[in-house]
Amino acid sequence: MNVHSTSPQFKQNATRALHDPQLQKALNNVKQGFIDKRKSAADKLPEFEALRDAAHDIKNHTLEHLDLYLEAYEEKVKASGGHVHFARNADEAREIILSICRKADAKTVTKGKSMISEEIGINHYLEANGIRPIETDLGEYIIQLRNELPSHIIAPAVHLNATQVEQDFRRVHTHLDAKRDLSEPVQLLTEARAVLRERFLAADVGITGANFLVAETGTSIIVTNEGNGDLTQILPKTHIVLASIEKLVPTLEDASQLLRVLARSATGQEMSVYTTFSTGPRRSADADGPANYHVVLIDNGRSAMLGTSFEEMLRCIRCGACMNHCPVYHAVGGHAYGWVYPGPMGAVLTPSLIGVDKAGHLPNASTFCGRCESVCPVRIPLPKLMRHWREREFERHLTPASVRSGLGLWGFFAKRPALYRFATRAAMATLGFMGRQRGRFRWLPLAKGWTAYRDFPAPQGETFQARWQRERKGRTA
């Protein structure tokens, strides 16, 4: 079972978000911070556009031969002393993880940031089975305290402000002096570090995600800015890598190409602060590392996307640029999307993973402004894929009846030019006459959604085609 979704209530979620002043303030930071940083990073690198092409090609190539690369990767992991487990869905993945934890006799599990772990809801599952999961990425740690989903794929707590975090820390860190000063963000950071440090040392199992899995070497790569991922995978006796199957890349060289676009697109950094490679368990000559190394490769709907028009979505390297540049995301934030993945990439991916019947609003709630596609490092045509979902919905009659009948009527006239000219001429004359005094309507019966937020400009009255016919007929024909 995947983690619960409120995507069917997207409209209500969005309305609530629009009326949440604190959230609106937090979303402003997304607008300002990420966009400028990405732009200056991209501008500084003359070959950035060429790198995007290369990234696109590497991922496409891998997806075309995914079975081969999965096999090669598995061989290499085994050869380095690790274990590979394949999970078809969330249930299987959770069971595999639990049984590894049980074998390690785990009481606590530390976790690096991983979106797939959110997707399969592993934290709640472990808790229900008596194992305590502890998120070690600061943002993930905060939302874990709040029992929330991340609202952004690289900045999970971007919807919160410092005061909210302070309240959560005071609520949970009751072993600390109640009168301590937490008014500065850096104090919050220091406190989180101190608390997490103890947890790192006590953990029996460390779970991380993977940004890339390298078939050539059996290596998993994670990028972080806090270094928490390193401690998560090095200190405990057992390291579990959770990754969905599309994280594969053929070679280290390919991975390094993708790393060059990843951080720039995400945070505008040239490289994340930590880029960590792990290959198998600790060897005798290694200074540190886990005794046991497991990789859980999760499908959970991906292979069904291969060979369809949604295969392109599997190129995604989870940089977050699409949501950082999305006007809809800026307006409503990540939680409104109702599941793990928000923004344009979520609008395409979520229907694939939990069904378009549940997530149908997501690909519809877009203006098709195209800014997401213009920044996506692997050139995923996100608007086109959202349109594909709309087409599927239309075919399956999931499109709302009001939209269908409105369009049907429009289509009927648009296919009959003579009728169209006649009808529109009359309609526009009427509307133009009605609106001539003020030049606009404050309310129109069939456009209530429109006039709730803005006026509707009145037409000039005569249609272009009517006037053209009147003035030009015979002159140019």
Place this chain on the structure above:
Amino acid sequence: MAKLEEGKFEAVNGSPPRLRIGLFVTCLVDLMRPSIGFAAVKLLEDAGCMVEAPVQTCCGQPAYNSGDRGTTRDLAQRMIETFQGYDYVVAPSGSCAGMIKKHYPELFEEDPNWRVKADALAAKTYELTSFLVDVLGVTQVDATFDGAVTYHDSCSGLRELGVKTQPRKLLSSVKGLTIVEMNDSDVCCGFGGTFAVKYSDISGAIVDAKAKNIGASQAPTLLAGDLGCLMNMAGKLSRDGKPIEVRHVAEILAGMTDEPGIGLAKEAARAK
């Protein structure tokens, strides 16, 4: 008469016949604001073209974006036939030109016969300002407009067709006009066709941010190249009581500003 760059002159003024342009006026302009269509005609004729406006309806974009490929294909076929005989097809809209240029070929991916025709139409279709600048090489227009304007880059024109410098280039040749750039001129206004009605509160929030940027630019006039976006922004500005005149860029370039701005009444305009 618009001045043309050297070398491009003969093509329109010399011995070969004048370019025959099919004006795709777009359904919004046809119904809501025909003066934009006539401004486009004037600009094209000033540049030496012969302009015709064949009987037409809609390019099918509303159906396309709602997932109704069948209706879209029907309308696209009609458009392809309507505009077959012209040298070029020009539309005073980046989004409708983008529909033909970028999406018509996609519509007929599995139909080689129509695909060829769709490709041919796509190749000769242009957004108005980009046609004037990129194809005809127009560098100046014969128009005067006193005051500052700010320009909103509509999404499809900008990202599908690369329309960004062309309108600014032409505007900078208008006597008396200065361009003041607003912040985030390339960010969506929240129109998105049926989006504005289906997700009206989100659309309302997006256009609210846009209206703030327009206001902050202090320019008394807002221009853009797409009537849908213009109606959205004009409607928001007038709802907020901001006295900003909103016009299609073609109206200014053609010097045709007798009609009141979008959303203004004739009487109000005259009193001004």
